[in-house]
Amino acid sequence: MVGNEILPKLVRVFAVTTLMRRRKMKKIVALLVCMFLWSCLSTQAGYAKDEKKADWPKHISWSSPSGPKWTTAVGFTALIQKYTGVSSSALGPSGGTMADIQSLVSKNAEIAWNSNPSVHEAWIGGGAYKKMGPQKWIRALSGGYEAFWLIIARGNSDIKSFKDIKGHRWGGDVMIGSDLTDQTRDGLLKIHGMTKRDYKSFPITKFAELVDMMKEGRVDVVAFFAGTPSPYAIELATAMDLTWISLEPEAAKKVPETLYGHQAGIIRAGSYKGQTKDVIAAAHMTIPIVHEDLHEDVVYGIMKALFDHPDEMEAIHPSAKDFARKPATLQVTAPYHRGAVRYYKEKGLWTAELENLQKKILGQ
Structure with missing residues (x-):
C-alpha cells in the first residue's frame, strides 16, 4: 500500500526534474546563441571587445588648429566615440601644422589635420622640418577638404x-x-x-x-x-x-x-x-594623418566609424562633402596607413592607381 503511494510521487518528481532540466538547457542554448551572434556582429563591425582591450587606446585625440578644422575635429571625434565606444575628443586648438605633427610624434594625439604641402615637407625633411629630419612615420587616412x-x-x-x-x-x-x-x-x-x-x-x-x-x-x-x-x-x-x-x-x-x-x-x-x-x-587639400605605429585594427575602426556614415559627417561641416563619400584619393603626399588600405580594399575602393601611388611614395 505504501509502495503504491510512493511510486506516483517518484514519477512526478522525476517528470518535474526532467522538465526543469530541459528549460535550463533551453536557456543555456539561447544564451550561447546570443553570445555567438554578438561575437559575429562585433567582429563584422571591426570593433570586437577583446580587440579593444588589447589594441585600442583608452582615449582618441584629434589634434587641430582653430576654424573649420577644429569644428570637424570635434564632430568627427564624436562619431568615433559613438560608433567605437572609445572616448574621443579634439585636442587644441593647436598652433598649426607643425604643432599638429609634434602632437603625433609625442603621442599626445592619435589623429591630426595637416596640409598636403606640409605633409610633403615633413616626409622629406625639407623646409621647416630640416632640423627634425624626414618624418617617414606619417600615414594618411583619406583625402580631405x-x-x-x-x-x-x-x-x-x-x-x-x-x-x-x-x-x-x-x-x-x-x-x-x-x-x-x-x-x-x-x-x-x-x-x-x-x-x-x-x-x-x-x-x-x-x-x-x-x-x-x-x-x-x-x-x-x-x-x-x-x-x-x-x-x-x-x-x-x-x-x-x-x-x-x-x-x-x-x-x-x-x-x-x-x-x-x-x-x-x-x-x-x-x-x-x-x-x-x-x-x-x-x-x-587638408587631410587627416596618423602615426604608422597606430594599430591597424584601431585605424580600421576609425575609418568605419567615419566613412560608413557620410550623412553624419556632412552634417558636421559643409567641407566634409569634399571627401565623406569619396575618401580614397590620389591627392595625398604621404602613404596610406595599412588600416585605411584594409578598409578601402574591403569597400572595393583600392585601385591600381592607388597601389602605384603607395609604392611610389614608399620608394618601393
Missing part, C-alpha cells in the same frame, strides 16, 4: 589685385612661424616678382586676430587659410565692405609648379556676402 588662401582687402582701399598690396599694411604673417603660410606667401610673391619688403607687415599669432585688425582699421589687407565657408570671412563680410582678391589667370597657372602640393582653386560667387564673382585662390 580644399583649403583656400583667402586674400581680402578693405572695400574702401585701392587694392584690387595681388600686386596692389605694395606699400600697404598686410596682416597675415604668422609671428611664431607657420611653414604653410610662409610657403604660400613666398610662392605668390615669387610668382608676382615681389618680396616681403614690398609691404608693411603686421604679424599675428593666430588667424582670429585678423578680424579685429580689419575692423579697427589697423591693416588694409589680410590673408589666411580657410575652408568654405570660413567663419572669419563671414564675420568680416557681415561687418564691412570687402574686396576679394582673385589671382590673375597667368599667375594661377604658375601655382602648381611654384608651390608643391598646391593648386589654383575657385571660391564660387555668392559664397560670402558681397562676393559677386568667382575668386581664384591658391589652395591645397
Whole structure:
C-alpha cells in the first residue's frame, strides 16, 4: 500500500526534474546563441571587445588648429566615440601644422589635420622640418577638404589685385612661424616678382586676430587659410565692405609648379556676402594623418566609424562633402596607413592607381 503511494510521487518528481532540466538547457542554448551572434556582429563591425582591450587606446585625440578644422575635429571625434565606444575628443586648438605633427610624434594625439604641402615637407625633411629630419612615420587616412588662401582687402582701399598690396599694411604673417603660410606667401610673391619688403607687415599669432585688425582699421589687407565657408570671412563680410582678391589667370597657372602640393582653386560667387564673382585662390587639400605605429585594427575602426556614415559627417561641416563619400584619393603626399588600405580594399575602393601611388611614395 505504501509502495503504491510512493511510486506516483517518484514519477512526478522525476517528470518535474526532467522538465526543469530541459528549460535550463533551453536557456543555456539561447544564451550561447546570443553570445555567438554578438561575437559575429562585433567582429563584422571591426570593433570586437577583446580587440579593444588589447589594441585600442583608452582615449582618441584629434589634434587641430582653430576654424573649420577644429569644428570637424570635434564632430568627427564624436562619431568615433559613438560608433567605437572609445572616448574621443579634439585636442587644441593647436598652433598649426607643425604643432599638429609634434602632437603625433609625442603621442599626445592619435589623429591630426595637416596640409598636403606640409605633409610633403615633413616626409622629406625639407623646409621647416630640416632640423627634425624626414618624418617617414606619417600615414594618411583619406583625402580631405580644399583649403583656400583667402586674400581680402578693405572695400574702401585701392587694392584690387595681388600686386596692389605694395606699400600697404598686410596682416597675415604668422609671428611664431607657420611653414604653410610662409610657403604660400613666398610662392605668390615669387610668382608676382615681389618680396616681403614690398609691404608693411603686421604679424599675428593666430588667424582670429585678423578680424579685429580689419575692423579697427589697423591693416588694409589680410590673408589666411580657410575652408568654405570660413567663419572669419563671414564675420568680416557681415561687418564691412570687402574686396576679394582673385589671382590673375597667368599667375594661377604658375601655382602648381611654384608651390608643391598646391593648386589654383575657385571660391564660387555668392559664397560670402558681397562676393559677386568667382575668386581664384591658391589652395591645397587638408587631410587627416596618423602615426604608422597606430594599430591597424584601431585605424580600421576609425575609418568605419567615419566613412560608413557620410550623412553624419556632412552634417558636421559643409567641407566634409569634399571627401565623406569619396575618401580614397590620389591627392595625398604621404602613404596610406595599412588600416585605411584594409578598409578601402574591403569597400572595393583600392585601385591600381592607388597601389602605384603607395609604392611610389614608399620608394618601393
